[in-house]
Amino acid sequence: MVKDHSLGVVDVTKSFDTVCAVNQVSFEAQPGEILGLLGPNGAGKTTTIRMIMGIMQPDSGSIDFSFADSNPSRFRERVGYLPEERGLYGEAKIHDLLVYFAELKGVDRAEARERASRWIDRMDLSEWANKKVDKLSKGMQQKVQFVAAILHRPDLVILDEPFSGLDPMHQDLIKEFISELREEGMTVLLSSHQMNRVEELCDRIFLIHRGRRVLYGNLSDIKESFGDHIVHMRFEGDGELLATLPGVREFTRSDGRADFILDRDYVPDAFIRALPAELEIHVLHIDRPPLHDIFVKTIEGRNDETA
Numbered sequence: 001m002v003k004d005h006s007l008g009v010v011d012v013t014k015s016f017d018t019v020c021a022v023n024q025v026s027f028e029a030q031p032g033e034i035l036g037l038l039g040p041n042g043a044g045k046t047t048t049i050r051m052i053m054g055i056m057q058p059d060s061g062s063i064d065f066s067f068a069d070s071n072p073s074r075f076r077e078r079v080g081y082l083p084e085e086r087g088l089y090g091e092a093k094i095h096d097l098l099v100y101f102a103e104l105k106g107v108d109r110a111e112a113r114e115r116a117s118r119w120i121d122r123m124d125l126s127e128w129a130n131k132k133v134d135k136l137s138k139g140m141q142q143k144v145q146f147v148a149a150i151l152h153r154p155d156l157v158i159l160d161e162p163f164s165g166l167d168p169m170h171q172d173l174i175k176e177f178i179s180e181l182r183e184e185g186m187t188v189l190l191s192s193h194q195m196n197r198v199e200e201l202c203d204r205i206f207l208i209h210r211g212r213r214v215l216y217g218n219l220s221d222i223k224e225s226f227g228d229h230i231v232h233m234r235f236e237g238d239g240e241l242l243a244t245l246p247g248v249r250e251f252t253r254s255d256g257r258a259d260f261i262l263d264r265d266y267v268p269d270a271f272i273r274a275l276p277a278e279l280e281i282h283v284l285h286i287d288r289p290p291l292h293d294i295f296v297k298t299i300e301g302r303n304d305e306t307a
Contacts, residue, residue: 012061090134
C-alpha cells in the first residue's frame with residue numbers, strides 16, 4: 001500500500017559568501033517513485049541534499065515533508081540517508097553497528113537485530129557479521145552503509161552515489177533493492193553520476209547546473225523530446241543494402257555494424273519492415289538518445305550560453 005508522504009522543495013536558495021550554490025530550486029518527490037537528482041560536480045547537488053537533511057538551512061524558500069510532524073526527532077526517524085562520504089565507525093562490528101543505527105531511528109532492539117541479520121544475509125555479508133568495519137573492502141562498506149540507510153524502513157531515503165565502490169554484480173544487487181524500496185511505496189531521491197543506472201531506475205529526473213534547474217520531468221518524456229530514434233545493428237551480409245533504407249537521416253557502417261538516426265516522423269516499425277531480407281541480423285536495438293547524451297548535451301548547451 002502506498003503511503004501518504006512526499007518531499008517538496010520550493011524556491012530554495014543558498015549562498016556561501018559571494019557564490020550562489022543553489023538558486024531558486026524547486027522540485028518534488030512522490031511516494032513510490034525514484035527521482036534522479038543529477039548534475040556535474042559543483043552543480044549544487046550536495047548543498048541541496050544537505051538542506052533537505054537539515055544539515056544546513058536555506059537562505060530562502062522552503063522544504064516540506066508531508067509525512068513530518070512538529071517533532072524534529074520524528075522527522076529523523078522517517079528519513080534515511082546514504083552519504084557519498086562513508087560515515088561508518090571503523091572499530092564497530094557490522095551487526096552491532098546496524099542495530100545501533102536502527103535503534104537511533106526508533107526501532108526496537110529485538111526487531112533491529114532481526115532486520116540487521118536478514119539484511120546482512122541478503123548482502124552476502126553473513127561471514128563478516130562480527131567483523132569490524134575497517135576490515136571490510138570499500139564495496140562491502142558501501143553495502144553496509146546502504147543497509148544502515150534503509151534498515152528503519154524510512155518514508156524518504158536519499159541515496160548519494162549508492163553504487164560507489166561496487167563491482168557490476170553488486171551494483172545489480174543494489175539496483176534490485178532500490179527497486180524494492182519503490183515497490184514498497186517509499187520516496188527515493190537518487191543522486192549518481194552513473195547515467196546507465198539512473199536511466200534503469202528513475203521515473204523522473206531533476207538536472208541542476210550552476211545552482212539552477214535546467215531539466216526536470218518524466219524520464220521517458222524527456223528522452224522523447226530530446227531527439228529522434230537511434231538504431232544500433234549487428235549483421236551479416238552485404239551492408240550496401242542498408243545505404244538506401246527510407247526514413248534514415250544519418251547512417252554509418254563498419255565491420256558488420258551499422259548505426260542509424262531516423263527521421264523524426266518515421267516510426268521504428270516502418271524501419272524494421274524495410275530491412276533487407278538478404279541480411280542476417282544478430283542485434284537490433286532501437287531507442288531514444290541515452291540519458292548520458294542528454295546530460296552532456298544539456299550541460300554543454302548551458303556552458304555555451306554563458307561562454
